[in-house]
Amino acid sequence: MSSNAQKSGFGATVWDYITSVDHKKIAILYLMSGGLFFLIGGIEAMMIRIQLMKAGNDFLSAGTYNEVMTMHGTTMIFLAAMPLLLGFMNAIMPLQIGARDVAFPFLNSLGFWLFFFGGIFLNLSWFLGGAPDAGWTNYASLALASESHGIDFYALGLTISGFGTLISGINFLVTIINMRAPGMTYMRMPLFTWTTFVASALILLAFPPLTIAIFFMVFDRLFGSHFFDVAAGGNTIIWEHLFWIFGHPEVYILILPAFGIFSEIFAIFSRKRLFGYTALVFATILIGFYGFMVWAHHMFTVGLGPTANAIFALATMIIAVPTGVKIFNWLLTIWGGSVSFATPMLYAVGFIPSFVAGGVTGVMQAMAPLDYQLHDSYFIVAHFHYVIVGGVVLAIFAATHLYWPKMFGTMLSEKLGKVTFWLFFIGFHLTFFIQHFLGLMGMPRRVYTFGADQGWDLFNAISSAGAVFMALGVIIMLVNVVLTTVKNERVGNDPWGDGRTLEWAIPSPPPFYNFAQTPLVRGLDTYWIEKMEGNKEGMIYAEPLGDIHMPNNSFLPVVMSFGLFVASFGALYHPDDLPWTIPVIVLGLLITFGSMLLRSLKDDLGFHIHKEDLIKDREGVKTDGH
């Protein structure tokens, strides 16, 4: 993948990636592990669909089904969709603002490794006595009653990976606030950067409630507290509130970066400036803002009372307005453009009807009295797969095609890309459209089986058939990646020809220091401006060529994360009365805090790349990263 792979041997490359603090390499790590978890989550989805393909099927037992269903949701949201998006943010956002790296390269690496170890920890539950089985929402009464250690894996795993995500969020925020190239005002930032910014702000304020809720869960299950223990005065609704105070912003953490990706694509492939850039920016901010005031729409049937339900219903509906603004501005971006249907654009064009369909069902669910019927039925499943698969997953696939050349220096096959799109797109609608009706016909969600006497057989069969198409699409995408990597035809700075933002102004893949000279930004779509003015050099620069300061690689993030991983095992087995649990907790925490102390005591000042090397580099002589 990287050019020094052949040069320095496989082991060295792996070590280089593991210790890397370079945002581009960390992005690749996110992409690989997020992709892996996507496949795992997808296989779980296939198992769900196989089990439900006919009435009374016995492919999965009742208990196993609940585990598979829970792990599907949890894996897809926390370990696949979010990390994949974080991967693209890492790869692209610093380039878009003309930065040399993110604000805290070390923390960037730490964020990744926390996520990774958290994800591994969670998935180890399959082999260590059973996966979590209380749904991805993990409602407290059932979670406390669940007997296996699955729930503990869920709680501890998500704590670890949650810290990682929070760290990444802060990192991106600081990067965008402090490290923009000269001339890059807030209102000149590309939309993907904007959505990264707002999504990171949501991460910042939404993850703490989740952390606290999980903290309560861990203490209730493992250390004898009574937050959710009704008999001792506890209250399980607290979990629901805290979870959804996090959970609703979470879905916007997923969709906003997706919106950003599509905004880039619409502009590039329509060869046109984004229509209503300002409106798009403010709509993004508004969505983020409202996102915090609607969480109780997941709890209409809990019995909060009509006042709460009415208020939250109205607050929820409002979100349709800024989202609609986005949809129409995208349409008007296409309007009057010169539209090329390259694979990324195909995804973007497929996204609009899919997401609108999912969004309007969301608004229907926001009507509290109607939601009394819809809640916890397959209608909900249909809604959120329409917005998530039709929005987020399509965006991830689109971004994969769009940014693959930028990240790896070679283009994914367009032909296979289009095959993937059509298979996936058709399969997606086939699977989920019909689920709306299943819900309306009375089918509750999270059921491992259904009787032949309920009249749901046919639609479930259709739905399962659709999933097969999606799987085929994904497999072809994998084939595409392999073939492309083997062929390895190199591309230039701006492989799509119509790049508008800074990332297209530098080589693909960019050198490890990104911009040899920090560019000067003269407006929105700054690279387009230079291109239109016929600037041969590509960009105008804000500084003369000079030495560049770079951070050192570090193995400490892996060690810190590993410490928490170890400590979690101690905590997990704590209630089993085993003698080694407390020592293991202590050991793990010692590893983590010890390496933190080491980090703060040892001065790590990084190194400099000298001007001469930069000049050599520019003339095509490869310098090694280190």
Add this chain to the structure above:
Amino acid sequence: MINGLKKWRLFTLMAALIFFLAGCGREEISTLIPAGGVAQDQFNLLLLSSAVMLFVIIVVTIVYVLAITKFRRSKLGDEMIPEQVEGSAKLEFLWTAIPIVLIIIIAIPTVYQTFDLADTRTMDVEAEDGSMTNLTVNVVAKLYWWEFEYPEQGIVTAQELVVPTDQRVYFNVVSADVKHSFWIPSIGGKIDANPENTNTFYLTFDQESSELEDGVFYGKCAELCGPSHALMDFKVKTMNAEDFEQWVTAMQEEPTSPSDELAQTGEQLFTEKTCIGCHATSGVGTTGGVGPNLATFGDRNRVAGILEHNEENLKAWIQDPQQFKPGNQMPDPSSYNNGEPLTEQELDALAAYLMSLSVEQ
């Protein structure tokens, strides 16, 4: 290359097909065939909102299809650089204002219905003689079955809710263990059974269930509650007020011993094998049983809420309840029968006895 128009046609075709199929939902359970006032209100909201959403989709689709067909590069030529339009305040205003109007259209009935459906003020109204004017049922959800208590009438039943038509029935819903949710799709939306508080709401039943193909409405547990969440079904029998009165009176009577000999052996076994410790057989009582009250077992539509109601299934259930509902709270025979399964004769007797328990004849 995509052909937007073709795709659109495909879509409409599919949509039409599916709407046609949707009519096939079973009337025992479909929210699309409302059989109660609440479900009707909610169905009306569904229609209203679907209309609004359809309008939104149509508008978006028109602009969308035009945009992607008119401005393709293959038509415009590779060299064309479009005008870099910044935006339009007028348009922004338009597509902010119209959705707001649409939202208002659906918001008003939403708020109205939210308060209307939560209006349980008349629940505790007493008639002059001190009796309640309205029927109230206390619903207790338990790992994987439902208990229905009629406090005013002093009776309790399980698995099958029996209610009169054409009047408001109030429900107090609570859980005895983990969270469940009480849902009768064709009668009205759900309400959660929380472990920490009692939720209150009402439903009305407009249609007598005897008119249905299956003789009962289907009720569901709609909140994940463990392995057998999918099997936590209950049934609803609706009847006119007169029949209901009769049913209540029959419930209030002490059950008489069966006349049939086999069933009498069964009755004995029922005590010997300690079934009686968990299962009451008299309709008079209050909630709190470990197992479902079996006073009306003979009138049931299903065994344990899911199995077809016949002796075969009943015997199979008693012999191995876990096989049918994983994780349910009814023990294996071996646990109360000295480690042995029940014999075929014992099962026959028990089944005969249980089938004889009835208040409807």
Add this chain to the structure above:
Amino acid sequence: MAHDVHDYVRTKEEYEYVRRQRAQEMRHMLTSFAMMIFLTLIAFTAVAAGFSTYLIVPIILLLAAIQVVLQLYHFMHLSNKGSGTIAFFMFSGMFVAFIVILTFVTIIWW
């Protein structure tokens, strides 16, 4: 980044001036501190004296809120120029915090 430390050596007069400025600022800090102590005392005595609950609760909450402002703006220098963005985030955080607590103690409970 490489070139961000600007070396500047103040003249004697400039130096004296900033010293004086800082000393004065420090005196302001002392005043804020005195106020914080004072506010805490009031809250404490109000409770100790046992006035009506409905009167006391809003008052002591208000007093706490004033202390927050003092800490943020005086001790933590949130008003410094260039702190606009962080103030925005800090207030967003407090806003979310506020809604969460507000709903938990009002409409959202039975």
Add this chain to the structure above:
Amino acid sequence: MDINKKYTPQSWPDHPETATMEGKNKFVGFWLLLAAESVTFASLFATYLALKDKGPSGMEFTAAELFELPLVFAMTMILLTSSLTSVYAMYHMKNHNFKSMQAWLMITVLLGASFLGLEIYEFYHYVHEGFGYTNSAFSSAFYTLVGTHGAHVLFGLGWFIALMVRNAKRGLNTYNAPKFFLVSLYWHFIDVVWVFIFTVVYLMGVIG
């Protein structure tokens, strides 16, 4: 940035904490962390309020009976004062007066430690009376809220000490100035949280 560069009070920048890019980043990042911490504590407070005085039937302890204000009042005063002493430390930091800064930091640490000591005593006292962590939902919520704050104090003390020891020989420079500044921000934040704990948990607890 050169870590060995020596400064005099005259050459010391006006805002040493944000004189370098690293410093600026740390400064902004830390404030963002504090915003997240606000939400964290809000979740704890909200839960505490929901579970206040809730317990199994026959629970003995309620807030009104349990808390002893004088002790908590003393703790409040100590923590407030430590906030002021850390301001003094920053005052000297800005004047590039390393010795005085270290001295004031020392005082801050001592005050913080005595606060923590009193808190531990308080907890010990309650537990001794039978109000343990696993007693009731109320006790869990109480100890978790106040204990989380206590853990923050402990972490702050460790941070102070680590910085003081690490830089004892090195003196002030633009590399460590941001670190000193951040820990003092952290300390103020802890103080703010305590003001609310004092008000919401103790004062409002006592009035019932």
